[in-house]
Amino acid sequence: MPSLGADMEDGTLTGWHVEPGQNVARGQVICVVETQKGAVDVEIWQAGTLAKLIASPGQRIPVGQLMALVATDGEDWKSIAAAAATTVPPGALGAPRPETPGPEHVQGPAAAAAAPGAVPPTPGRIKISPAARRRAEELGVELAAVGPPGMHAVISIADVELAATAATAAKTASPRTTAKPPDRQAAMREAIAAAMSRSKREIPHYYLATGINAERAMSWLEKRNEALPIGERALFAALELKAVALALRETPELNGFYEAGAFRPGTGMHLGVAISLRGGGLVAPALHDVDKLNLADLMAQMKELLRRARSGQLRSSEISDPTITVTNLGDLGVETVFGVIYPPQVALVGIGRLQVKPWVIDGAIAPARVLHATLSADHRVSDGMRGARFLVELERLLQQPEVLA
Amino acid sequence: MSMSRDEVRKALIDCILAVAPEANFAEVRPDRPVREQLDIDSFDFLTILQHLHEKIGVNVQESDYGKMITLDGSVDYLVRRLAEG
Numbered sequence: 001m002p003s004l005g006a007d008m009e010d011g012t013l014t015g016w017h018v019e020p021g022q023n024v025a026r027g028q029v030i031c032v033v034e035t036q037k038g039a040v041d042v043e044i045w046q047a048g049t050l051a052k053l054i055a056s057p058g059q060r061i062p063v064g065q066l067m068a069l070v071a072t073d074g075e076d077w078k079s080i081a082a083a084a085a086t087t088v089p090p091g092a093l094g095a096p097r098p099e100t101p102g103p104e105h106v107q108g109p110a111a112a113a114a115a116p117g118a119v120p121p122t123p124g125r126i127k128i129s130p131a132a133r134r135r136a137e138e139l140g141v142e143l144a145a146v147g148p149p150g151m152h153a154v155i156s157i158a159d160v161e162l163a164a165t166a167a168t169a170a171k172t173a174s175p176r177t178t179a180k181p182p183d184r185q186a187a188m189r190e191a192i193a194a195a196m197s198r199s200k201r202e203i204p205h206y207y208l209a210t211g212i213n214a215e216r217a218m219s220w221l222e223k224r225n226e227a228l229p230i231g232e233r234a235l236f237a238a239l240e241l242k243a244v245a246l247a248l249r250e251t252p253e254l255n256g257f258y259e260a261g262a263f264r265p266g267t268g269m270h271l272g273v274a275i276s277l278r279g280g281g282l283v284a285p286a287l288h289d290v291d292k293l294n295l296a297d298l299m300a301q302m303k304e305l306l307r308r309a310r311s312g313q314l315r316s317s318e319i320s321d322p323t324i325t326v327t328n329l330g331d332l333g334v335e336t337v338f339g340v341i342y343p344p345q346v347a348l349v350g351i352g353r354l355q356v357k358p359w360v361i362d363g364a365i366a367p368a369r370v371l372h373a374t375l376s377a378d379h380r381v382s383d384g385m386r387g388a389r390f391l392v393e394l395e396r397l398l399q400q401p402e403v404l405a
Numbered sequence: 406m407s408m409s410r411d412e413v414r415k416a417l418i419d420c421i422l423a424v425a426p427e428a429n430f431a432e433v434r435p436d437r438p439v440r441e442q443l444d445i446d447s448f449d450f451l452t453i454l455q456h457l458h459e460k461i462g463v464n465v466q467e468s469d470y471g472k473m474i475t476l477d478g479s480v481d482y483l484v485r486r487l488a489e490g
Contacts, residue, residue: 225467230455233467235447278427278444306448333441 001061002042004035004319005195010062011035013055020081022050024070029315031067036191037283038184042316046070051077052084188281199343203258204379207338208387212395213359215368220401236354237328238299242404244326244349245269245290247393253382254347254375254390255323263346263381272322272342273302275309283309284325284342285318295405324349336372346378347387349394408461408487414480420456424449435476463487 001011011033018030029041030050048070055067069084071077199205217239225233248255248269256266269291272284287293287301308314322342328351329337337350352372359368373394377387397404408416418430421443428443440450454465454473463486465473472482 222467230451230458230464233451235451237447276444276446278425303448303452 001063001065001067002316003063004040004316008035008063010060012060013057015057016053018050020050020052024050036187039312040314040316040319048072049077051080185280196340199340203341205376206379206384207376208391209372209374210391212371212373212398213368214354214371217398217401218369234295234299238295238302239404240351241271241290242298243394243397246397247390250393251386251390254377257344258346258378258381259344266323270321270323272325274327275306285309285314286321338374339376341376346381348376350374410484413483416460417479420453423456424452438474439476
C-alpha cells in the first residue's frame with residue numbers, strides 16, 4: 001500500500017484492474033484505493049507479471065503492507081504464486097476489514113494475540129467511544145461490522161466512518177460515480193486538518209508578498225487567444241504555473257521535500273495545483289514537469305487534471321509527487337493568499353485576483369492589471385533572501401510572456 | 406439559428422449543469438454574478454463556453470466575457486448574438 005499523502009495511515013482497496021498472469025508496465029494503474037481524500041488509481045512502480053493478488057476488495061490496508069506479488073525478469077509467476085500459497089498465510093494482511101489491526105495495534109503481545117483469525121468474536125460487549133457510537137447511528141453502521149479493532153482497542157469515529165465507506169463501496173457497483181456518502185466530507189476535512197496541523201506544528205513558515213504588473217502578460221495572452229477557438233484558448237492561470245516552474249530553476253531549494261531532518265530536492269518541477277472540490281474539500285495533485293510543457297499542453301493537462309480530480313479519478317503519482325504547491329484563489333476574488341505548506345513540501349506559492357490598479361509605468365500613473373503573488377516557505381531550508389529571489393524572478397518572467405509559451 | 410429567449414436560457418443552464426451538476430437554479434439570483442453563486446472557476450467557465458458554442462453556435466470572444474456575468478445578462482447577450490446571425 002503506497003503512501004498517498006503526508007498523513008495517510010491506510011487505504012481501503014476498492015478493486016483490482018489486473019489479474020494473475022497479466023503483464024504490467026511501470027506506471028500502469030493496477031487498482032483503486034479509497035483514501036480520506038477520495039478514490040485514487042494506484043500505479044505500479046515496477047514492471048513484471050502479476051503473480052498473486054493478496055489484498056481483497058473492501059480490506060483496509062496499512063501503508064507499507066503487502067497487496068500483491070509481482071514476478072520480475074526471469075521469474076516464473078506461477079511458481080511465485082504457488083510458493084505464496086504456502087508461505088503467505090491467508091489473511092497475512094489482516095483478514096477482511098473488521099479484524100484488521102491498525103498500525104498502532106501491531107506492536108506488543110496484545111496485538112499479536114489480536115492477530116487476524118486469533119480474535120474470537122466478542123460476545124456481547126463492544127468497546128466504543130460515545131462519539132463513535134453516535135456517528136455509527138447517524139451512518140447506520142452495525143457495530144458488529146466495525147470492531148473490535150484489537151483486544152484492548154476501542155472503536156473510534158474513524159473506524160466507524162471507514163466501515164461505512166467500505167460498506168457503501170461494497171454495496172455499489174461503481175462507487176465513484178454515485179453520490180458521495182455523508183462521511184466523505186468529514187473524512188476529507190480530517191485529512192486536511194491532520195496535514196495542516198502537522199504543517200503548523202513542524203514547519204517554521206516565513207511569508208513574502210509582492211505586487212506584479214500583469215498588463216503585458218494579459219495583453220499577450222488576449223492576442224494569442226483572439227485567433228483561437230474556445231477549446232484552445234489558454235487561461236492566465238496556466239501562464240502563472242509556467243512562470244512559477246521556470247522561476248524555480250533559480251531557487252531549487254523551494255522545490256522538494258523536508259524529510260528526516262534534511263532537504264531532498266525534487267527531481268522535477270511537479271507543481272501541486274490546489275483544486276477545490278464541489279461540495280467542499282481540497283486536493284492538490286501534481287502536474288508533472290511543468291517547466292518543460294508548452295502552454296497548449298499545460299492547458300490540456302490542467303483541464304484533464306481538474307476533470308479527474310472532480311470525478312475522483314486521480315492517480316497515485318499525482319497525489320504523492322508534488323514538489324511544491326500553487327494555490328490560486330484569484331477566482332474567489334481575494335487580493336492576497338498566504339498558504340500553509342503541505343508537508344513534506346517546503347514551499348507554497350499563492351496567487352491572488354487580477355485587479356485594475358493605478359501603477360507607475362515609465363514615470364506616469366496608469367491603470368494596470370495587477371496581481372499579488374506570495375510565497376510561504378520553510379525556514380529550515382531557505383531564507384527570506386532566497387525566497388525574495390524567487391518572487392523577483394516570477395515577476396521578471398511575467399514581463400516576458402513570450403518565454404512562457 | 407432561431408431560438409426564443411426561453412430556449413437560449415435553457416441551453417445556457419444545460420451547459421452550466423454539465424460542469425456544475427449540483428447547481429440549483431431555483432436559488433440562483435439571475436441579476437447577480439452567476440460564477441460566484443455556483444463556484445465556477447475560470448476553467449469551468451471556459452468549458453461552459455465550449456459547450457455553448459457546440460449547442461447554439463455562438464463563439465463568445467474573450468473580449469465579451471464581461472457580458473457573461475449574470476444569468477440575465479448572459480441571456481441578453483446570447484440572444485443578441487443569435488439575432489446578428
